[in-house]
Amino acid sequence: MPNVRPEMRIVYFLLALLFAGFLLLPLSVLFIRSFETSSGFDLSNYLSVLSNKEIIESIGNSFKVSSATAVITTILAFTLAYSINCTRIYQPLKRVIGTVIILPMLLPTITYGFAIMYSFGNQGLITKIIGHGFFDIYGFNGLLIGYVIYTLPASFLLINNSFKYVDKKFIIVSKLMGDGTLRSFSNTIVRPLIGTLGGAFVLSFILSFTDFGIPASVGGTYSVVSTQLYQVMLGSIPDFNHGAVIAVLMLLPAVLGVFLLYFLEKFNFQYEKITDIEWTQNKYRDTFLAMISSIFLLGMLSIFAVMFIAPFLNSFPYNLSFTFKHILNVFQSGDLVAVYKNSFVVSILTAIIGTVIAYSSAILNVRTQLKGRTAIDIVSMITNTVPGMVLGLSYLLLFNGSSLKGTFIIIILCNIVHYFTTPYLMAKNSLSKMNRSWETTGELLGDSWIKTIYRVILPNSVSTVIEMFSYYFINSMVTISGIIFLVTAQTSLVASKIKELQHFAKFNEIFVLSLLIFFTNLLIKFLCDYLQKRQVVNGKKIYRKSEAA
Template sequence: MKAMNAKRLTQWLVLLFFLSFLALPLVKVLITAWPQQSDNPLAEMSRVFNQKWQESFKNSVMYALIATSCSTLLGFLLAYGANFTQIGRRFIRFNTRILLLPMLLPTITYGFVLIYAFGKQGLWSKIIGQQWFNIYGTIGILLGFIIYTLPPIFMLINNSMKYIDTRLFIVSRLMGDKWYTSLHKTIISPLYRVLAVAFLQGFFMTFTDFGIPSALGGQTPFITTLLYEGFMGTIPDFQLGAMVALTMLLPSIISVVVLNYLQKKMVRYEKPQRLVLKKNAFRDGAFRTLFLITSTFMLLVFLVLFVIPFIGSWPNDLHFTLVHFQTFMQDQFLMKTLKNALMMAFLTAIFGTVLAYFAAIVTSRGKEQSWFKGAIDSISTITNSIPGMVLGVSYLLIFSGGILHNTLAILVIVTIVHYFSTPYQMAKEALQKMNINWENSAHLMGDSWLKTIWRILIPNSKETILEMIGYYFSNAMVTISAVIFLSSANTMVITTKLKELQHFGKFNEIFILSLFLLTINLIVQNGIQWIRRSVLNENEKKSFTRIGYMFRSFRSVR
């Protein structure tokens, strides 16, 4: 009875949290968008869909489609090279780490490093003697979006490609199929769903991104910059901003419908096997070159992050100096920004992991089917598809002037809600793989529901919990879209401070803050991986100890 009460209380607490911090804020956006004092509400609303909105929406869609198409094609080729060639495991691991580097930095930093790398006074423009291209506008924005979307798209396709049965590819070739026929039948066809998911995720990321358009957009309007102007411009117009926020949900609705349809198209293998492919000098050389070009370009772009802060004044004074770091360390406001970011990321990682883990427990542990499971799964889908800027706007509208206004707590809450879906799915998958009868056995031995979680479920899902913490921490450090409307002078975090520093042209401070952010993320991620390996080694030792004990017992019985 007590177990049921604790479980039911957990269910209601989780639902109350999302009712307060997801449902009600979104309802507030709808109310704000609807004209309250107008004889003709539809005519009043139509003023939103003017030429500027149409141009902004068209630009966001067009740039998102082009950049995501390039990222998906490049991500597929890189994943193919990592799984179906003989270019060396160490080579792949090293280059993959470089490819994933942008995930540890906010998107607004991409714009600044591109400017200092390829602008008129950029590092590589100076070395070559001329500017390669105009960094402001189409090329710069597309490069920024491709750098932003390539790492997650590559990860999705690469992880799925590892489960493809390579025997089918070899059989297809032995039966006389052309290489492109074998490629389509045995590799591309099973990956239709994953490729579509990767494309939709990349499109959604670029369509809703604020950092890159604000840094490189120049005079090109985007839907995210239009939303920012509606709420944070010289003359704020909350109704206009709320209407723009609602139009940003259109791609979300389409993506949810398409993903639900693609869920039925999943391809499964009973026992996928990985056979060693024979070496092919031309093929392996081509994919090795592709990896080198991609990773080298990433390094060329982000190298300025490690150069500019250590020189006097780019491009006039190029002598090595640490004066910028000394000035930074003495600036109380910048140090406070760094502390705020660390505190927000830490609190988000702890409380977000607890929320997602307990939500997963009450939906995945137990044979009974309940309405709560469907509700949380729906919430997971909604949080995964709502743009961060829309969440930020909704919180600004409903909590402005309240107890949470201008506090670090509201930044933590909005980040927890924004990134809830992935940690929840991580925990749910891990918990579903465990023996379903563990709770019944513990109950028969007198353990309570909470004690069972502490003594059985948590120890058997340590790795997943560590991954959840790392996911929440890194995303809390780099997010800007959800918190740009909610931070104040006292609660400024690194990403919002970067936007403020851009306004004053203080790029040394921008790069130093970005370096600190990158270093912190690297330390935390490497620390989590070290702890994870320690947990794995400990589990292996325990397994060997149990096997040894069983063997000795067997010998003593004999």
């Protein structure tokens, strides 16, 4: 690894400044404000919040519905991942399952709520088709459906990825040793995955506990922590100190969860080698699992189907004649087009600047000997822990009087910090696999450190950079929890606009805007996947030929 040079110190200093100003300082202010009263600092805010029946109930509700979500999501995600990894289900069907399952990631969570309402509500699409309603969707049931759809993609990706690192040969070994089906299953599949399954559970719990979009749309009178926080901060009588307390209370389970995740890491072990086996013929197993997966995915798609249908009908569900009226209205409304433009610009800038920041952080961390480089790992742990709403609120508290208030800059910075962890880890993973001597070689051949990064390191991690960009873009397109406290009339984004349109019951506009987000994200995803694949194809070609040589 290269010796420390001044350029590295400068980059490090700038990053330190950024995270001090937009992560540590705001969070400190949040803590301080939670203890602040008219007569100094004490626990009275906490006491009054914790004696407030409504708030206590909402915390209880959050725990209840998030736990239920976590159980269901983990089981479902495991079932789907198992169907893909351990069966002989028809290959194209496996591919469809793997693709459809992650589609909800391309939509803001607030849209899920409206889709659920338009599907299962009294006049809903599915209700109409079946002929009667099932249950009251406003409240626990609606939240549960929404949260499961929301948390499933992330949990599925986690478990599916871990499946790839399980040595399947042990299934044969276990059978040869005379294990029964159950013992074999628990020893060769469940045991190696137990850490990941626990991780999926914790992740689903935290995501549901801190989400704002779903309860904002389909929560009804069933109050949860995030809607309480919103009310306290932006309701008729805003109370910043109580808001700070609720934010801290929201942060606690997330902190616990992250510790739990690190603890669960201990259960993971590495196989020396990963071998794939040919799966035994088992018609019952495959048919059963294929049916379960398909039914679930169809159910999920049917919920979102209304989003693609309703805006093209005159007045769903009463007048079902086809029309482009609503679509045209949105495009003719300067207001909505402007909001879409805002979202797009914010996301592009978040993706570009965020990728640069996460990439430079990872370079300093894995490819230099800079003192204090491990501090970046701590930063990434913190950003992984802090929910978007808490971060947004802490910005509101810190920057309320400053000129940053009501700017796009503060929204972009919030998104960059909020979603920092994943792109940072992507970059770290890719950079740590590269040859350690490249920088030294570059230097001996006359390059400066920055020049070697540009001429050698960057070209060899293009694929990762594209992936980081795509992650940042899509997430900043769909986030609502992170930005809800930071947007103003001038800096309104699609996700927050949807919240506003809800007041006026303009559901067609809501769906059209959601479709716009969806297709924009889909386009970016396709584009990034295509560019990445081109990279990988090039890489593969090299690999195959060298094996032959």
